[in-house]
Amino acid sequence: MNKNYSHDGFMKWHLSILFIAITFFGCKKETKNTDINYAYIGGEIINPNTNFIILSKDEAIIDTIKLDGRNRFLYKVDNLNEGIYTFRHGGEYQMLLLEPQDSILFRLNTLDFDESLVYTGIGDKKNNYLINDFLENEKEEKHILKLCQLKPLTYQKHIDSIKDTKVAAFNSFKKKYKTSPLFEKIAQANIDYSYYSSKEVYPFIHYGKNKAAILKTLPADFYDYRKDINYNDVFLSHYHNYNLFLRNYFKNLSLSVHGDHSNDEAFNRNSLCYNLDRLKLIDSLVTNTSIKDELLYYFTIDYISKSKDAEHNDKLLKSYLTKSSSEKGKTMMENYTKSLNSLKEGSKLPEIDVVDYNNNELKINSLIKSPTVISFWSHTYYQHFKESHYKLKELKVKYPEINFISINIDDYEIDKSKKLLSGHGFDSKNEYKFKNLKLANETLAIYPLTKTILIDKNRDIVNSNTNIFSIKFEEEVLGLINR
Missing domain, CATH: 2.60.40.10 (Immunoglobulins)
Structure with a gap:
């Protein structure tokens, strides 16, 4: 406190x-x-x-x-x-x-x-119930990932038990406190869609590489609830559990559609064909404009942010542009894809102005005189801020040949960032902020926040989108040193 x-x-x-x-x-x-x-x-x-x-x-x-x-x-x-x-x-x-x-x-x-x-x-009781339910769902989502390795019937028993526990707690709450029909509708939807999402995610997360074979092992009634789902529910369109269900549903349904014309035994979620199939499904099944646009945007940027193939990026972008009704979304996606494609391996890092913690303005390329790792952080994602800086501290000791640069991407005064760093015992050396945040975000296509850029001693981009927490990251660092 x-x-x-x-x-x-x-x-x-x-x-x-x-x-x-x-x-x-x-x-x-x-x-x-x-x-x-x-x-x-x-x-x-x-x-x-x-x-x-x-x-x-x-x-x-x-x-x-x-x-x-x-x-x-x-x-x-x-x-x-x-x-x-x-x-x-x-x-x-x-x-x-x-x-x-x-x-x-x-x-x-x-x-x-x-x-x-x-x-x-x-009105506190209902809201504390909902926030506690939200926090429990976050923990549950991690637990579900482990349960997904179980056989289908065993898995179903586990998630049925989780749902039964939630229903019992909800009924107990209704007996103890006066509740409204609106609250009950929301709480019940949270329970139902959390359960449905657990069903949808199973074959996708299961360790088996042949997803078509996994789908065939599921009980015949495993997805019976789908016939009653409204995929255009405006009332629930801003609710986490409903949106998470829709994302997992379209990931899963696309497996079946993709499997019908794919000869690959091992499923590749980064396959262009699979991702194109998913956009087509969303376009054909979702009629509500706002729900459709959100799903199309989410899956398109998720693919493009991880892809290093400019040709594939352009193909998925083209599909997105023909299906989305959001002019803002389309403009943002075009700019993002253009920026990301310009950061391909062998390209020069765009010149961006940064500010150090003594308020000196510098060109980012002037900081690169040896193999360099550039990472980003934000106050908003506090846990990532801490974990990434502890990781960088460890990496700096292991790889003194590497120049590690960390850039805060918040639109706040520099003193706030400096205070947060010093409060956790992190050195502000090689820490910077962007002079023009909007321009830098667009130019460097900073999404997701975990994005890390590798630059060689000649200031050429080696990898514009890696992650310091990746199991392959240190292998990439060694490769950077030996270039």
Whole structure:
């Protein structure tokens, strides 16, 4: 807990807000205004990345809410459209359910965003249930990956047991607390789609390389639930479990379609043919424009970001452009693909301006005088920040011949990054920020964040998209030294 803020202090503040709210509503009653279509949201941000949060619903921004001098805020949502709302802060986001007359407060620490989030106030029980369910699902997804190595019937028994436990907990919650039909619909959908997703991911994650053979071993009723699925559910289109299910479903369904005309015994998820099949399936089965565009974008950028074949990238891009209705998405994808293709092996690293932690502006190529590894990090992905810097610390000792450069990609003042580095005992030497973040992101096609660029002593690109956590990374480093 932050030493400047106690739980008692938070509760006193909470009670003060409620007192103000009660007084306010008392005055409203005197004017005989019977409108109850509102909700309050408030809270405190520990270690804030910015001085505001952004509240939105269904991707439409409702308001930008400023934090006060103590990093707190209180906001009234008038003309409430009940349902799931999203609040964003410094690149992170989380959801909460707002219904009429809710008065919800939360407190979170940006260094542990989801895990530190706790709700209090009117409407807190349902939201704490949903956030705990979200966190449990994150753990469950990792557990499912291990279970996928079991035989089909054994696997099904395990995931059936997981679902039964969730249903029992949900029924217990409904007996203990008063719940609304809207909350029950959302909670039940979370349970169902988490279960369905576990079914879809099984053949894809199973260690067997012949996916067609694995599909044939599944019980006849393994996918019976599919006949009742709505692949264009607008209500659920912004929900994590539903979107995860759709992604896993199209990965899995594409296996069957691809297998019908592929002679490969070992499945290759990076096959252009497989990825083209997947885009075709999405285009044929999803009619809702926003859901279709999101799926098309997700799978296209996932493929292109990992591919080093410019010709294949262009073919998948062409397929994406003919199917997507999002002009913004199409422009972003074209620019990303163009940038990525320009970073092919043997090319020169584009000239980008960076700033060191003494505020000196430098050309990035002026830093490359020996074999170089360039990696990136962000405050938003705190765990990656820590793990990548510990990994780099280890690599610097093992490979003194290599120049390791680390660049922060946040749009914040340099002092914040410097403070985070020093607070964890990391040296700011060879640490930089971009002078023009937007231009640098586009030019270097920085996606995903784990992307690492290898440059030889002649300033030629050796690999524009590797990963310091890859099991092959140190082999690549040795190759870089010996060039």
